[in-house]
Amino acid sequence: MLGHLIQPEEETQLITIYRVDSGGMPTLFTSLSFDEARKMGFEKFGKLLGENLILDSPKLRDLFSRDVL
Template sequence: MLGHLIQAEEETQLITIYRIDSGGMPTLYTSVSFEEARKMGFEKFGRLLGENLVLDSQRMRDLFSL
């Protein structure tokens, strides 16, 4: 896997994380509505976003021995 793309999509009102494979192709990983993110608050949403990225990446899990 190459990485991730985080996109705030105005039309659908979603914050979406895509996995990007080594060929550059995106695959949906997870999404959260703007309203859900707003209800969580900045700190909780930021923590959720970071955890999603770390837990989805073997290299990041290795970095933190997860």
């Protein structure tokens, strides 16, 4: 089962998203600086984050594919 880990990192000022495979091994998916997220605003950043997670998750993507297409 594919999962995700969202990690806000204070030292690097990055929000990093990892894919986590069925064995628990994380792989970098994407990252965004705190400044970039702040400039987007809460609503836009939340939407981007949610869309990225849904589109990267096969089961969620299938669940919502009719709504998107």
